[in-house]
Amino acid sequence: MSVFRSLKHHNFRLHFIGQAISLIGTWMQRVAISWLVYRITGSALLLGLVTFLSLIPSLVLAPFAGSFIDRHNKFKVVMVTQIALMVQAGVLAAMVWLNYYSMIWISVLSLAQGLINAFDTTARQALMVDLVDDKEDLPNAIALNSSAFNAARLVGPALAGIILSSFGEDICFLINFLSFIAVICCLVMMKLALIPASRSDVNIWADLRKGYDYLRESPDLSSLILLLAASSLLVIPYTTLLPVFAKDVFHGDATTFSWFESAAGLGALFGAVFMATLKPGRDLIRLTILSSTVFAVALLGLAVSSSIVLALAATAATGGGLMIQNSAINTYLQTHASSEMRARTLSYYIMSYQGMLPIGSLVIGYLAHYFGVGVVVFAEGIMGILIVLVFMLHQRGISHWIRVLHVIRLRYLR
Structure with a gap:
């Protein structure tokens, strides 16, 4: 039962149930909108553009959102953003059901979703620490939250594949709309005793500067955020190209695409379960290095796969490596950032992940349009390995200076 120990906390249990249901609808919508765009345009570039629009607000607004949430009630922010x-x-x-859609409207709604998510994701991440009464259960809660996300990634695309083939994209969007009822009901039933947010008289831009200075003075935190930023820009955008693998490389349909999404979700689910079983005190830095390496090598395997079975296996491995990488970084930041800087630290985490990803998706979509999906994904795998090597060299430098400062303190400051 240690795997599910954080579910004993009433508020986290409600959060877990609501998110588990709502995220299935979210993944169905993601698959449906990707398939809709590729069906009506046949363009990898426009696939990248839609991903760009849905995530670019996180790059611009995430630090602002972190400062905003540090000043306001996190729970109320989550409630508003979910609605x-x-x-x-x-x-x-409604737009797809009425057959009144175009790339312009899809782009506008994708941008609106990105604007909302910039605040929603930061607020939910910052709220996590208040959902568990015993802070030793926080890493387990983060891992279980990730497992819910990735279980939904396994189930949602599979359901989307069936519904897309039988009924169309509008039913997937409708199911996502209805799934929010569960998460809103669970939020209403929570019993939270939040510490009132301090109403700082300092200008919010000064607060942003404080968050930046805090990370600059915390190289262990900032190095992990930079690793994730580089990965989000150059490696993680491979997910944008999964419809291309399904339709053009393996000559499939919407069901084939759902297999790829579900394979990534299955791998990520195994990764989340692994993280949930970790005991406190595990070296999260080393785990980040190992998972990032697995992720990069699996991408190389996906790029050269000649059969759909091998491609799905490689996709599952990428899902597992990516999930463990992100969860390890998230857990480290949550447990090592100071309480008054947690939301701002997490906002930079979200900016490095969701903010850099749209730029990478746009670039990767453009390159795949001209050089082919196999070449581009292979290059992403190589970049993933190089990013890990640079991070390892950087970590050795941090460890060296920590030892030097420790020796100075012992010799001269006693």
């Missing part, structure tokens, strides 16, 4: 996401899904469902 707004529900409305966005409802508008998308």
Whole structure:
């Protein structure tokens, strides 16, 4: 039962149930909108553009969102953003059902989703520490939260593949709209005793500067954020190209695409379960290095796969490596950042992940359009290995200076 120990906390249990249901709808919508765009355009570049629009607000707004949330009630922010996401899904469902859609409207709604998510993701991450009464259960709660996300990634695309083939994209969007009812009901039933947010008289731009200075003075935190930023720019955008693998490389349909998404979700689910079983005190830096390496090598395997079975196996491995990488970094930041700087630290984490990803998706989509999906994904795997090597060299430098400062303190400051 140690794997599920954080579920004993009432508030986290409600959060877990609501997210587990809602995220299935979220993944169905992601698959449906990717398939809709590629079906009507046949363009890898436009696939990258839609991903760009849905995530670029995180690059611009995440630090601002972190400062905003540090000053306001995190729970209320989450409630408002979940309702707004529900409305966005409802508008998308109605638009496709009425056959009144185009790339312009899809782009506008993708951008709206990104604007909302910039605040929603930061607020939910910052709220996590308040959902468990025993802080030793926080790493387990983060891992279980990730497992819910990736279990939904396994189930959602599989359901989307069936519904896309039988009914169409609008039903996927409708199911996502209805799934938000669960998460909103669970939020209403929570019993939180939040410490009132301090109303700082300092200008919010000064708060942003404080967050930046804090990370600059914390090389262990900033190095992990930079690793994730580089990975999000140059490696993780391979997910944008999965519809191309399904349709053009392996000559499949929407069901084939759902297999790729589900394979990535299955690998990620195994990664999340692995993280949930970790005992406190595990070396998260080393785990980040190992998982990042697995992720990069699996991408090389996906790029050269000649059969769909091998491609799906490689995709599952990428999902596992990516999940463990992100979860290890998230857990380290949550447990090592100071409480008054946690939301701002997490906002930079979200900016490095969701903010850099749209730029990478746009670039990767453009390159795949001209050089082919296999060449581009192979190059991403090589870049992933190089990023890990640079991070390892950087970590050796940090460890060296920590030892030097320790010796100085012992000799001269006693």
